[in-house]
Amino acid sequence: MVTEGLRPPIPGPNAGHRQNPCLDSGHHVDCLHCRTRFLSVCSALDEAELNDLAQIVDPRCVSARSTLFSQGEEAANVFNITEGMARLYKLLPDGRRQIIGFALPGDFLGLSLSDQFSFSADAVNDMRICRIPRAKFAQQLDDKPRLLKRLHEMAANELMIAQDQLVVLGRRSAEERVAVFLIGLRKRFTAIHHLSPTIPLPMSRQDIADYLGLTIETVSRTFSKFFREKTLLNVPDGVRILDLDRLNSLAMR
Amino acid sequence: MVTEGLRPPIPGPNAGHRQNPCLDSGHHVDCLHCRTRFLSVCSALDEAELNDLAQIVDPRCVSARSTLFSQGEEAANVFNITEGMARLYKLLPDGRRQIIGFALPGDFLGLSLSDQFSFSADAVNDMRICRIPRAKFAQQLDDKPRLLKRLHEMAANELMIAQDQLVVLGRRSAEERVAVFLIGLRKRFTAIHHLSPTIPLPMSRQDIADYLGLTIETVSRTFSKFFREKTLLNVPDGVRILDLDRLNSLAMR
DNA sequence: ACCAATCATTGACCTGCATCAAAGTGCGCT
DNA sequence: AGCGCACTTTGATGCAGGTCAATGATTGGT
Numbered sequence: 001m002v003t004e005g006l007r008p009p010i011p012g013p014n015a016g017h018r019q020n021p022c023l024d025s026g027h028h029v030d031c032l033h034c035r036t037r038f039l040s041v042c043s044a045l046d047e048a049e050l051n052d053l054a055q056i057v058d059p060r061c062v063s064a065r066s067t068l069f070s071q072g073e074e075a076a077n078v079f080n081i082t083e084g085m086a087r088l089y090k091l092l093p094d095g096r097r098q099i100i101g102f103a104l105p106g107d108f109l110g111l112s113l114s115d116q117f118s119f120s121a122d123a124v125n126d127m128r129i130c131r132i133p134r135a136k137f138a139q140q141l142d143d144k145p146r147l148l149k150r151l152h153e154m155a156a157n158e159l160m161i162a163q164d165q166l167v168v169l170g171r172r173s174a175e176e177r178v179a180v181f182l183i184g185l186r187k188r189f190t191a192i193h194h195l196s197p198t199i200p201l202p203m204s205r206q207d208i209a210d211y212l213g214l215t216i217e218t219v220s221r222t223f224s225k226f227f228r229e230k231t232l233l234n235v236p237d238g239v240r241i242l243d244l245d246r247l248n249s250l251a252m253r
Numbered sequence: 254m255v256t257e258g259l260r261p262p263i264p265g266p267n268a269g270h271r272q273n274p275c276l277d278s279g280h281h282v283d284c285l286h287c288r289t290r291f292l293s294v295c296s297a298l299d300e301a302e303l304n305d306l307a308q309i310v311d312p313r314c315v316s317a318r319s320t321l322f323s324q325g326e327e328a329a330n331v332f333n334i335t336e337g338m339a340r341l342y343k344l345l346p347d348g349r350r351q352i353i354g355f356a357l358p359g360d361f362l363g364l365s366l367s368d369q370f371s372f373s374a375d376a377v378n379d380m381r382i383c384r385i386p387r388a389k390f391a392q393q394l395d396d397k398p399r400l401l402k403r404l405h406e407m408a409a410n411e412l413m414i415a416q417d418q419l420v421v422l423g424r425r426s427a428e429e430r431v432a433v434f435l436i437g438l439r440k441r442f443t444a445i446h447h448l449s450p451t452i453p454l455p456m457s458r459q460d461i462a463d464y465l466g467l468t469i470e471t472v473s474r475t476f477s478k479f480f481r482e483k484t485l486l487n488v489p490d491g492v493r494i495l496d497l498d499r500l501n502s503l504a505m506r
Numbered sequence: 507a508c509c510a511a512t513c514a515t516t517g518a519c520c521t522g523c524a525t526c527a528a529a530g531t532g533c534g535c536t
Numbered sequence: 537a538g539c540g541c542a543c544t545t546t547g548a549t550g551c552a553g554g555t556c557a558a559t560g561a562t563t564g565g566t
Contacts, residue, residue, distance in 0.1 A: 093505055098420040112409035152405040156365035162415035167343050167351040169422035170466030213423030221429050222514055250345055
């Protein structure tokens with residue numbers, strides 16, 4: 001089954017009634033009752049506008065480790081994430097990798113609307129996305145000023161996040177980097193699901209290392225230290241924060 | 254004199270006839286013949302629209318080392334840079350500083366339109382800027398979809414630059430960082446002035462270090478190494494590239 | 507249930523850059 | 537010209553995190 005490995009769907013107004021969107025491709029698309037409607041770029045749209053969008057979106061499943069798009073590739077589509085996680089990264093010619101972000105439900109890929117992707121994206125776990133032809137989306141932007149405004153707001157937010165990450169990579173110790181990463185991830189998950197004491201970590205240690213500008217060994221040692229000193233508890237597929245104060249003081253801003 | 258320390262004005266259509274914009278405050282503002290018109294957000298505007306903007310902009314001089322705005326401060330204004338250079342930075346509570354960018358003529362500060370500044374900005378050398386009340390600018394955005402589109406394009410470009418810098422800070426050696434910095438700065442100056450063999454470096458070594466996530470000593474040693482091996486030549490207020498191939502191969506992407 | 511492959515952890519050692527310290531250089535001011 | 541100050545360079549030393557290597561833990565395939 002394609003959805004194997006997905007964490008259970010978050011209970012919502014239509015929990016249990018949701019059809020598998022992978023089967024919907026080319027058929028009726030229900031943007032109106034989308035779980036990520038108010039998280040995503042779609043929050044700028046009313047019912048009628050949402051219907052326009054529904055005509056051009058193609059909801060799809062993406063299985064773990066498969067590619068959404070690659071750096072330099074023609075950007076034929078833009079993407080709205082509805083479930084799962086993607087890693088966004090850049091590669092240097094010699095193979096060094098920097099993960100520039102992890103994309104979660106509600107995130108939009110293709111904010112810049114440029115004709116080539118400036119980074120690569122692939123699925124960390126099984127995902128669901130809405131694929132939208134870029135040209136058609138750009139058309140919608142021309143018709144719907146509130147959509148453009150929302151897109152700009154999201155781009156500005158991404159810019160702020162990237163600038164915060166510059167501080168992390170330029171000026172922070174390994175311990176601080178891991179703390180900032182966990183606090184940030186927790187905050188993002190909280191905005192999507194409800195607050196949970198456990199932070200799921202579907203990405204590998206290598207991914208975390210490539211995101212934080214460290215090596216896998218340093219990340220592993222830092223987690224071990226946090227476990228040893230009871231700042232974190234190691235749980236299946238994630239960690240539980242035991243000492244939030246400690247983590248916050250490391251992540252101070 | 255307030256403009257002391259400014260590099261000589263770039264020859265342009267109105268070179269030599271230009272009034273000191275510092276004296277224009279509150280008087281007639283000539284956006285139409287602005288040297289940075291086609292570099293800046295204003296490139297989206299026709300003559301009539303430019304006149305609307307001229308009604309709300311306040312051109313000002315900012316002398317070297319003075320503050321444009323500080324992180325956390327109420328963002329009452331947004332800024333268009335017309336001359337000089339600003340450093341944009343974030344501070345950690347313990348004083349560590351990360352410079353997130355250097356702003357040049359044509360750059361817009363306040364892309365996010367949020368009500369607080371998420372970073373601080375001050376003048377590296379004497380500058381000229383156009384100050385615009387944020388609320389009035391936002392109004393213009395509602396009236397002028399092309400202006401919003403241009404703003405979004407600029408924000409998307411800044412985002413790409415920030416993401417490139419994440420790779421630099423996360424995965425590159427000191428030597429590579431300095432090379433990338435110089436190649437990037439050269440490219441930006443070329444877009445503003447004409448191509449010059451000399452790269453002006455009005456910022457201090459400490460600024461460069463805080464931009465590249467290094468210490469002042471490492472930056473200094475790296476420059477010395479480049480001078481010694483004849484990759485660069487040390488000239489007053491900047492450097493000249495002697496071996497572009499060498500620099501490019503270090504900055505490879 | 508078993509094996510192979512991948513991923514994570516841990517230890518020993520190394521190195522690139524940071525830190526600490528001391529000259530050297532340039533510039534404004536009187 | 538001479539002084540003071542801020543900035544830069546250079547050298548000596550230290551260490552956080554990288555590298556190399558081995559072992560454990562998980563996972564997927566048959």
